[in-house]
Amino acid sequence: MNAMPIKIKIKDIAEKAGVSAGTVDRVLHNRGNVSKETKKKVLEILEQIHYTPNLSASALASKKTFVFYSVIPNCEPGGYWKMVEVGLRRAEQELSDFKVLLKINYFDQYDSASFIRAMDETLKNAPDGILFPPFQKQITLDYTRQMEELGIPYVFIDSKIEGARPLAYYGQDSFQSGYLGAKLLFTQKPDLHKIAVFSFFHSGEMHSNQVSLRMEGFQSYVGKFKKDCELVRVPLDAYEWDQNERIMENLFSENPDVEGAVLFSSRSYVIADFLEKHHHHVTLIGYDLLEKNVACLRKNTIAYLIAQRPEEQAYRGIKAFSDSLIFKKQIQPINFAPIDILTQENIDFYLKF
Amino acid sequence: MNAMPIKIKIKDIAEKAGVSAGTVDRVLHNRGNVSKETKKKVLEILEQIHYTPNLSASALASKKTFVFYSVIPNCEPGGYWKMVEVGLRRAEQELSDFKVLLKINYFDQYDSASFIRAMDETLKNAPDGILFPPFQKQITLDYTRQMEELGIPYVFIDSKIEGARPLAYYGQDSFQSGYLGAKLLFTQKPDLHKIAVFSFFHSGEMHSNQVSLRMEGFQSYVGKFKKDCELVRVPLDAYEWDQNERIMENLFSENPDVEGAVLFSSRSYVIADFLEKHHHHVTLIGYDLLEKNVACLRKNTIAYLIAQRPEEQAYRGIKAFSDSLIFKKQIQPINFAPIDILTQENIDFYLKF
DNA sequence: CTGTTAGCGCTTTCAT
DNA sequence: ATGAAAGCGCTAACAG
Numbered sequence: 001m002n003a004m005p006i007k008i009k010i011k012d013i014a015e016k017a018g019v020s021a022g023t024v025d026r027v028l029h030n031r032g033n034v035s036k037e038t039k040k041k042v043l044e045i046l047e048q049i050h051y052t053p054n055l056s057a058s059a060l061a062s063k064k065t066f067v068f069y070s071v072i073p074n075c076e077p078g079g080y081w082k083m084v085e086v087g088l089r090r091a092e093q094e095l096s097d098f099k100v101l102l103k104i105n106y107f108d109q110y111d112s113a114s115f116i117r118a119m120d121e122t123l124k125n126a127p128d129g130i131l132f133p134p135f136q137k138q139i140t141l142d143y144t145r146q147m148e149e150l151g152i153p154y155v156f157i158d159s160k161i162e163g164a165r166p167l168a169y170y171g172q173d174s175f176q177s178g179y180l181g182a183k184l185l186f187t188q189k190p191d192l193h194k195i196a197v198f199s200f201f202h203s204g205e206m207h208s209n210q211v212s213l214r215m216e217g218f219q220s221y222v223g224k225f226k227k228d229c230e231l232v233r234v235p236l237d238a239y240e241w242d243q244n245e246r247i248m249e250n251l252f253s254e255n256p257d258v259e260g261a262v263l264f265s266s267r268s269y270v271i272a273d274f275l276e277k278h279h280h281h282v283t284l285i286g287y288d289l290l291e292k293n294v295a296c297l298r299k300n301t302i303a304y305l306i307a308q309r310p311e312e313q314a315y316r317g318i319k320a321f322s323d324s325l326i327f328k329k330q331i332q333p334i335n336f337a338p339i340d341i342l343t344q345e346n347i348d349f350y351l352k353f
Numbered sequence: 354m355n356a357m358p359i360k361i362k363i364k365d366i367a368e369k370a371g372v373s374a375g376t377v378d379r380v381l382h383n384r385g386n387v388s389k390e391t392k393k394k395v396l397e398i399l400e401q402i403h404y405t406p407n408l409s410a411s412a413l414a415s416k417k418t419f420v421f422y423s424v425i426p427n428c429e430p431g432g433y434w435k436m437v438e439v440g441l442r443r444a445e446q447e448l449s450d451f452k453v454l455l456k457i458n459y460f461d462q463y464d465s466a467s468f469i470r471a472m473d474e475t476l477k478n479a480p481d482g483i484l485f486p487p488f489q490k491q492i493t494l495d496y497t498r499q500m501e502e503l504g505i506p507y508v509f510i511d512s513k514i515e516g517a518r519p520l521a522y523y524g525q526d527s528f529q530s531g532y533l534g535a536k537l538l539f540t541q542k543p544d545l546h547k548i549a550v551f552s553f554f555h556s557g558e559m560h561s562n563q564v565s566l567r568m569e570g571f572q573s574y575v576g577k578f579k580k581d582c583e584l585v586r587v588p589l590d591a592y593e594w595d596q597n598e599r600i601m602e603n604l605f606s607e608n609p610d611v612e613g614a615v616l617f618s619s620r621s622y623v624i625a626d627f628l629e630k631h632h633h634h635v636t637l638i639g640y641d642l643l644e645k646n647v648a649c650l651r652k653n654t655i656a657y658l659i660a661q662r663p664e665e666q667a668y669r670g671i672k673a674f675s676d677s678l679i680f681k682k683q684i685q686p687i688n689f690a691p692i693d694i695l696t697q698e699n700i701d702f703y704l705k706f
Numbered sequence: 707c708t709g710t711t712a713g714c715g716c717t718t719t720c721a722t
Numbered sequence: 723a724t725g726a727a728a729g730c731g732c733t734a735a736c737a738g
Contacts, residue, residue, distance in 0.1 A: 009715060020725045025717065033723055056409040056450045057715035060730045064717095097409045173702060180698040187540055312706075338703040341694040345533040349526060350691040353665075362731060373709045378733065386707055410731035413714045417733090 008051050017042045028053075055098075055327065065099040068321050069122045070314075071132040073109035078291035080266050080310060084157065087314030088131075095322050102318065103127070110202055110238070112136055119143050126150070129167070129321035131314070133158035137209075140164065153324065155317040158310075159209045166333070168320040170313040173336045174210045177306050178217025178264065180339055181285045184304045185260050186226060188283050194230045195222075196251060196261040196282075198271050202238040214264040214287070232258065248274055258282060268305070272296035289342070289351075297347055307340040307350075361404050369402075370395045381406070408451075408680065418452040421674050422475045423667075424485040426462035431644035433619050433663060437510065440667030441484075448675050455671065456480070463555055463591070465489055472496050479503070482520070482674035484667070486511035490562075493517065506677065508670040511663075512562045519686070521673040523666040526689045527563045530659050531570025531617065533692055534638045537657045538613050539579060541636050547583045548575075549604060549614040549635075551624050555591040567617040567640070585611065601627055611635060621658070625649035642695070642704070650700055658695040660703075666690055 010028075014021045019038055026034050027042045034042075070088050075081035085104065092102035103125070107118040115135055122130055123146065130147060134140040134156050144164040147154050153167040160169045186192060197218070199211065222229050234251055236244040252258060261284045263271050268286025275282050276299070286293055286302045288310075296302040316335065323329040342350055363381075367374045372391055379387050380395045387395075423441050428434035438457065445455035456478070460471040468488055475483055476499065483500060487493040487509050497517040500507050506520040513522045539545060550571070552564065575582050587604055589597040605611060614637045616624050621639025628635050629652070639646050639655045641663075649655040669688065676682040695703055 007715095011715080021716080022718080022726080023724060026724090029717090031718095035723055038723080052449075054413070054450055054715050056412040057730090058717075059409040060407070060413055060732090061715075061717040062730085096405075097407055176698060176702070180696070183696070183698055309706075336702045336705065338693075338706050339699040340691075341696070341699065343533070343536070343694070345529060345536055346692040346694065349529070349689045352689065353662075353691050360731095364731080374732080375710075375734085376708060379708090382733090384734095388707060391708085407731050410714090411733075413716090414731075414733040415714085 007054070008049055009054065010051075013042065013045055013049070013051060016045050059098045062099065065101065066128045066322070066325060067101045067103065067125070068129040068131065068318060069125065069127040070102065070104045070318075071115075071118045071122055071130065072104065072106060073133075074106045080288055080290060083289070083310040084314040087311035087316075088318055090311070091315045091318035091322075095318070098322065098326055100322060100326075109135070112139060115139065123147070123150070123152075127152065128325060129153050129155065131155040131157060131317045131321070134161045134164065134209075137161045137163075153321065155320050157313045157317050159213075160334075161209070167324060168317065168331050168333050168335060170317050170320075170335045171337060172210075172308040172339060174213035175217035175220070177287070177308070177339045178214030178219075179221045180217075180341070181214065181262055181264075181287070181304075181306055182218045182221035182226075184306075184341065185262065185283060185285050186221075188303055189260055192226070192229055192260045194232060194255055194258045194260075196234050196255075196258045197231050198234045198236060198261065198263040200238045200263075200265055200267065201235050208265065211264045218262065218264070245274065249278075252279055261285070263287070266290055266293070268302055269293050269296045272299075272301040276301045294347060294351070297342060297344060300344055303343075305342040305347075307342055308337045309340065313337055360407070361402055362407065363404075366395065366398055366402070366404060369398050412451045412679075415452065418454065419481045419675070419678060420454045420456065420478065421482040421484065421671060422478065422480040423455065423457045423671075424468075424471045424475055424483065425457065425459060426486075427459045433641050433643060436642070436663040437667040440664035440669075441671060443664070444668045444671035444675075448671070451675065451679055453675060453679075462488065465492060468492065476500070476503070476505075480505065481678060482506050482508065484508040484510060484670045484674070487514045487517070487562075490514045490516075506674065508673050510666045510670050512566075513687075514562065520677060521670065521684050521686050521688060523670050523673075523688045524690060525563075525661040525692060527566035528570035528573070530640070530661070530692045531567030531572075532574045533570075533694070534567065534615055534617075534640070534657075534659055535571045535574035535579075537659075537694065538615065538636060538638050539574075541656055542613055545579070545582055545613045547585060547608055547611045547613075549587050549608075549611045550584050551587045551589060551614065551616040553589050553591045553616075553618055553620065561618065564617045571615065571617070598627065602631075605632055614638070616640070619643055619646070621655055622646050622649045625652075625654040629654045647700060647704070650695060651697060653697055656696075658700075660693040660695055661690045662693065 010021045010024050014024045023034060023038060024042055027039050072084055073081045075085050088102055092100065105118040105122050107114040116139060130152060140161055141163055144154060148165060156166045156169040158171045160171060232255060236247060259282055261271060261282050264287060266288035269292035272284055275284060283303045286305050289305060289307045293302060293305055297305050320331050324331050363374045363377050367377045376387060376391060377395055380392050425437055426434045428438050441455055445453065458471040458475050460467040469492060483505060493514060494516055497507060501518060509519045509522040511524045513524060585608060589600060612635055614624060614635050617640060619641035622645035625637055628637060636656045639658050642658060642660045646655060646658055650658050673684050677684050
């Protein structure tokens with residue numbers, strides 16, 4: 001009585017077409033060695049009935065193994081890229097019975113030479129797919145061109161660049177996340193008329209598309225609804241901390257009326273810790289769920305964190321390869337991650353689910 | 354060079370133990386008919402090596418089919434339970450190669466007799482698992498006791514009740530979502546001193562645990578941080594719309610200083626549409642992503658929507674059964690869904706991902 | 707109690 | 723160009 005609806009199998013198709021299972025398989029996978037007529041006959045039957053292959057059987061019988069590579073920045077524990085790595089590994093785990101292997105090559109995100117090394121190393125292995133964040137536009141475009149020639153599909157995560165043809169993109173709409181950051185800040189403090197906009201620089205730093213787009217979004221909101229509000233840019237050096245402390249002190253003594261602050265890259269806890277000591281009346285908006293950022297959110301030294309599910313992006317990125325290559329599914333090319341709003345009150349549930 | 358790491362299989366274990374594959378299979382699945390000694394020997398080897406069964410092969414060979422049932426309220430298009438259904442179907446789809454079947458029995462959430470009918474009907478089929486929202490505590494407890502006697506595992510979604518032993522629970526922490534609702538409302542309007550708290554009643558309506566817990570959370574926030582703020586309860590009838598309009602008019606003429614409003618059940622759009630016409634200065638907080646609520650959010654007649662990923666809850670609920678029964682995984686019993694904050698600015702990305 | 711055996715549905719090799 | 727047949731790792735029925 002609880003009978004499974006009978007699933008149609010290759011053998012059924014073969015019988016209807018008056019051919020053998022092998023032949024059906026050949027047309028299903030375009031493996032050639034089939035005459036025009038038989039192919040047409042099989043295709044016709046395939047049109048009529050709705051065949052869905054048994055993935056278990058397919059995986060079990062298949063000899064082909066897939067090797068996907070991911071090229072990402074070194075992941076410090078608790079850092080942004082660690083979360084990406086978690087998502088990658090989860091995808092690998094889930095696909096392990098489909099003979100999928102994932103290898104990760106790391107680079108230093110402040111050193112483009114290391115990015116190049118990692119990409120070269122990756123390409124040498126002729127993988128079945130490469131997932132990476134497109135860091136420097138020109139360098140990336142060199143590689144995407146190579147991959148296209150080699151027929152290696154690639155997926156962008158984190159941000160995307162024009163002029164490439166990735167299989168898919170998974171990342172945030174950075175402009176909109178900046179826009180939302182502004183909205184949240186003004187919701188908390190509608191009369192704000194001076195905001196400190198922090199940013200980290202470093203001599204060799206690779207250009208982050210993400211950060212400048214968020215800035216644009218933020219400015220767009222201010223230009224639209226809060227024209228009178230002034231944005232004070234505060235460039236800090238990623239490594240010279242003593243100097244930064246001085247810069248920030250100067251900022252606040254020269255602008256005692258700054259009551260809002262934002263940083264578009266992920267290490268907001270640095271700003272939060274400073275503000276906590278000296279200027280705790282300043283409302284700070286931060287991005288990304290670093291462990292240290294979360295601690296600040298809990299203490300309320302960061303008012304809102306805007307997050308983008310890096311783990312999920314990475315997971316889906318790898319699944320895009322398997323869906324496309326193994327399961328022959330159509331892939332949605334542009335996939336914007338949700339822009340999550342985290343506060344003291346909802347952070348725990350977000351992290352645990 | 355890209356060789357798969359060799360996966361250990363049953364045959365390997367059998368050889369090491371000096372028994373046959375069949376015997377290993379028997380101990381792996383506790384199917385009896387194995388002597389104490391051989392069982393011990395096999396178990397020892399299993400301790401030493403890390404065996405992960407090939408799920409594809411297992412699924413392919415297994416004759417057992419699983420039938421899970423879900424008992425949920427009738428789903429109107431665009432309604433809350435429709436989203437639950439989507440999650441259920443997605444899980445079924447994904448498990449289809451594992452011979453998993455999902456059946457859904459519906460009931461009228463305003464009629465407990467229909468709930469009882471649906472549950473009875475479900476139990477008659479002796480399913481391998483039942484997923485449902487525990488509506489009326491006493492009725493539900495009758496059924497959970499029956500299921501426990503029959504050895505049928507069950508999963509709660511949406512809310513949970515004490516005194517039952519579900520395999521797992523997937524739902525929101527309702528108290529905290531009410532608490533967050535208050536916080537968001539006051540963030541927008543810190544000086545609020547009168548808030549309209551709407552609620553829907555109906556004669557035969559089944560008691561919603563969810564709604565009262567949200568109310569408690571909301572009150573808790575107010576009691577903690579905004580003691581002077583008054584909450585005006587506004588009970589509305591789920592079906593008598595003309596009457597409701599009058600009630601609301603009265604409310605606002607008697608309390609012109611109400612500038613904030615909240616409804617803890619899902620049809621906030623009803624309130625929003627009313628406010629839009631006559632009192633658009635009132636800030637409204639709503640719950641759950643009904644299509645109509647989303648339309649209001651886009652128009653800004655709802656300031657914030659608080660959402661709980663019903664689709665994901667349902668999906669994971671079904672997966673809990675398969676993980677436990679088929680893949681022999683340990684199941685986390687309590688799973689609170691994230692409490693998502695949605696605004697005009699981030700709703701699109703949330704819906705699309 | 708235990709080993710052997712016959713598939714599950716599909717892929718792939720080997721004849722033809 | 724095609725069919726037949728072996729086998730992927732596991733389960734389950736069958737002998738003993």
